[in-house]
Amino acid sequence: MIARRSEFSRRRFMVSGGVAGMAAVLAACDAGGGRGRGFGSPVSGSGTSGGGLPTTPPALLGRLTFRPRQPVETLGRTGYLDFTGSEGERLGRAYVPPVEDARPMRLVVLLHGAGGEPGRVLHLLLPFADLHRLLLLAPKSQLPSWDVIHGSYGPDVRRIDQLLEDVTTAYPVSGLAVGGFSDGASYALSLGIGNGDIFDSVLAFSPGFSAAQVQHGEPRFFISHGTSDPVLPIDVCSRRIVPELENSGYDVTYKEFDGGHTAPRYITREAADWLTGVRQPR
Numbered sequence: 001m002i003a004r005r006s007e008f009s010r011r012r013f014m015v016s017g018g019v020a021g022m023a024a025v026l027a028a029c030d031a032g033g034g035r036g037r038g039f040g041s042p043v044s045g046s047g048t049s050g051g052g053l054p055t056t057p058p059a060l061l062g063r064l065t066f067r068p069r070q071p072v073e074t075l076g077r078t079g080y081l082d083f084t085g086s087e088g089e090r091l092g093r094a095y096v097p098p099v100e101d102a103r104p105m106r107l108v109v110l111l112h113g114a115g116g117e118p119g120r121v122l123h124l125l126l127p128f129a130d131l132h133r134l135l136l137l138a139p140k141s142q143l144p145s146w147d148v149i150h151g152s153y154g155p156d157v158r159r160i161d162q163l164l165e166d167v168t169t170a171y172p173v174s175g176l177a178v179g180g181f182s183d184g185a186s187y188a189l190s191l192g193i194g195n196g197d198i199f200d201s202v203l204a205f206s207p208g209f210s211a212a213q214v215q216h217g218e219p220r221f222f223i224s225h226g227t228s229d230p231v232l233p234i235d236v237c238s239r240r241i242v243p244e245l246e247n248s249g250y251d252v253t254y255k256e257f258d259g260g261h262t263a264p265r266y267i268t269r270e271a272a273d274w275l276t277g278v279r280q281p282r
Contacts, residue, residue: 058157059153059154059157059158059161060152060153060154061153061194061213061214062148062153062157062190062191062194062195062211062212062213062214063157063195063214064157064160064164064191064195064198065161066160066161066165066198067198068173068176071104071173071174072168072169072170072171072172073102073172074102074170074171074172075099075101075102075171075172076096076170076171077096078096078097078098078099079095079096079098080093080094080095081093081094081096083163083166090140091139091159091162092118092137092138092140092159092163093118093119093122093138093140094135094136094137094167095122095126095129095135095136096135096171097129097130097133097134097135098130099133102172104172104173104174104175105133105134105135105172105173105174106132106133106134106135106173106174106175106176106177106275106276107134107135107167107168107173107175107176108125108134108135108136108137108176108177108178108203109137109160109164109176109177109179109199110122110124110125110137110138110178110179110180110184111138111139111146111179111180111181111183111184111185111187112140112180112181112183112184113145113180113181113182113183113184113185114144114145114149114182114183115144115145116181116182116183116184117140118138118140121138121180121181121184124179124181124203124263124268124271125179125268125271127265127268127269128268128269128272128273132272132275132276134272134275134276135171135173137163137164137167139156139159139160139163140159142155142156142159145183146183146184146186146187148187148190148211149183149186149187149211153213156187157191160191164176176198176199176200177201177202177203177275178192178199178201178202178203179202179203179204179205179271180203180205181205181206181263182205182206182207182231182232183208185203185204185205185206185207185208185223186204186207186208186209186210186211188203188204189202189204189207189209189212189221189241190210190211190212191212192212192221193210193212193214193215193219194212194213194214194216195216195217196215196216196217196218196219197216197217198216198217199217199219200217200219200220201219201220201275202219202220202221202222203221203222203271204221204222204223204224205223205224205263205267205268205271206224206225206226206229206231206237206238206261206262206263207223207225207237207238207241208232208237209237210241218249218250218251219250220250220251220252220253221245221250221251221252221253222253222271222274222275223238223241223242223245223252223253223254223255224238224254224255224256224257224263224271225237225238225239225256225257226256226257226259226260226262227256227257227258227259228258228259229260229261230260230261231260231261234256242254253274255270
C-alpha cells in the first residue's frame with residue numbers, strides 16, 4: 001500500500017481555475033474507461049435577480065439549501081430507518097447508533113455507486129458507527145446513478161436536502177460529512193466542494209471525477225483508490241483528482257492500496273478514524 005498525507009494552507013478554491021482543472025480530469029478519466037461526465041455547459045438560469053439578471057436555482061448548481069442547526073434535544077428510535085415518499089417510493093435508508101443520551105452525533109451522508117442500494121453503501125462505515133457515534137444516512141438516487149451523471153444537478157440534490165431536514169429535526173447532530181463509493185464517491189466530491197460550508201469532511205472511495213460547479217467552504221478530503229482498479233483506472237482518476245485538490249489548497253489525505261474497484265475494511269477503518277480524530281498507531 002502507498003500512503004501519502006498532504007496538508008496545504010487553505011487557499012480559496014477558484015472556480016475559474018480549479019473547476020476547469022477538474023473537467024480535464026474527467027475527460028481523461030472518460031478516455032481511460034471511467035464513468036461520468038464533465039462540468040459541461042453552464043446551467044441555464046430561471047427567474048431574475050434584483051438587478052434583472054438571470055438567476056439559477058441552487059439545486060441546479062449542486063447547491064444544498066439545508067443549513068446546519070443547533071442540535072435538537074429529542075432522540076428518535078435507533079437502528080435502521082427507511083425513508084419513503086408520498087407514493088411509496090424509496091428515498092433512502094439510515095442507521096442510528098444505539099446511544100443512550102441526547103449528546104449530538106456526527107452525521108455522514110453516504111452515496112451509493114451506479115445501480116447500488118442505500119443499504120449496501122451503509123456498510124462502508126457501519127462497523128464503526130456505534131463506536132464513533134456516527135449517524136449514517138444513505139439517500140437513493142432517483143435514476144440508476146446520480147443526477148449530474150445523467151445530465152444535470154437537481155432532483156437528487158433536492159432529495160438530499162429533504163432527508164437532511166428530516167434527520168436533523170429528529171436527532172441531535174453536530175458536524176456533517178459526505179462520502180461514497182465509485183459514482184457515489186464522485187458525487188460526494190462534487191457536493192463536498194460545492195457545499196463545504198455544510199460538510200466539513202469528504203470521504204471518496206475510488207472516485208472517478210468531480211463535477212462541482214460552485215465552491216463554498218474549505219472541507220478536508222479522504223480519498224482512496226486501488227492501484228489495479230479496472231473500472232475507474234487510478235492513473236486517470238484519483239492520481240489526477242488529488243493533485244488538483246492539493247493545488248487548490250485543500251487538506252487531502254490520500255491512500256492507495258493493492259487491489260481493484262473496492263474499499264477494503266482496513267481503508268474504511270482508517271477513514272472512520274480520520275473522520276473522528278482517532279490517531280492511527282505507528
